[in-house]
Amino acid sequence: MANVGLLFVGAVLFLNGLMLLGKVDARSAAIFNLFVGALQVVTPTYLIISANQNPRLILLASGLFLFGFTYLYVGIGLLMGLDTTGVGYYSLFVSIVALGYSFTSFRLIGDQPFGVIWLYWSFLWFLFFLLLGLKRESLTTYTGWVTAIQGWVTGVIPAFLLLSGYWVPDNAQATAIALGAFAVLAFGGLWFTFRPKGPRRRAEEYGAGYAAGRTG
Numbered sequence: 116m117a118n119v120g121l122l123f124v125g126a127v128l129f130l131n132g133l134m135l136l137g138k139v140d141a142r143s144a145a146i147f148n149l150f151v152g153a154l155q156v157v158t159p160t161y162l163i164i165s166a167n168q169n170p171r172l173i174l175l176a177s178g179l180f181l182f183g184f185t186y187l188y189v190g191i192g193l194l195m196g197l198d199t200t201g202v203g204y205y206s207l208f209v210s211i212v213a214l215g216y217s218f219t220s221f222r223l224i225g226d227q228p229f230g231v232i233w234l235y236w237s238f239l240w241f242l243f244f245l246l247l248g249l250k251r252e253s254l255t256t257y258t259g260w261v262t263a264i265q266g267w268v269t270g271v272i273p274a275f276l277l278l279s280g281y282w283v284p285d286n287a288q289a290t291a292i293a294l295g296a297f298a299v300l301a302f303g304g305l306w307f308t309f310r311p312k313g314p315r316r317r318a319e320e321y322g323a324g325y326a327a328g329r330t331g
Contacts, residue, residue: 118277120158120179125270127151127186132263135255141193148190155183171224178216181209185240203248206240213237227291232269235298239265253311260305268297
């Protein structure tokens with residue numbers, strides 16, 4: 116059941132990434148955020164109730180609430196036109212707590228790939244904090260690309276592999292290393308492509324454009 120939820124987490128991240136990139140209308144994206152947010156609240160509630168007080172199962176299910184509340188918060192905020200500061204600072208909370216879930220995945224559960232995936236999510240929700248909480252609008256394009264890519268890498272692909280039985284534990288360490296390397300290369304490359312322009316660079320571009328206008 117949790118794997119089905121993970122599939123749709125990938126879908127909503129992909130959609131939200133496209134929204135940040137200006138490809139999807141915000142109000143239409145809000146509806147899907149509400150759908151997935153509700154799913155990500157109902158699913159862990161059911162899993163915890165049926166866990167028979169098993170601490171490991173409860174731990175695995177509890178992390179889903181972090182995302183369910185995020186999507187509900189985003190969906191309602193988009194529909195009502197609310198200020199983004201609240202969801203931004205909630206994203207900071209999620210980013211910090213995700214580090215704890217990453218640690219438990221590595222040390223307590225022994226799931227190295229999802230230990231790395233939790234680091235992915237911690238990074239992404241920290242970007243949401245910078246963009247929505249601190250209003251760093253210069254990060255919009257970069258955050259949009261990271262969100263859309265993470266939708267596939269941390270949601271759709273792992274969920275499909277888990278549902279189809281192709282998520283092989285024997286390759287856990289290699290999968291974790293591959294995920295880490297991909298994150299460094301992909302998100303590092305995106306940063307150099309879409310990083311915010313500093314005052315000096317903007318001034319240089321303005322000066323070059325002004326000079327071109329004078330000579331054209």
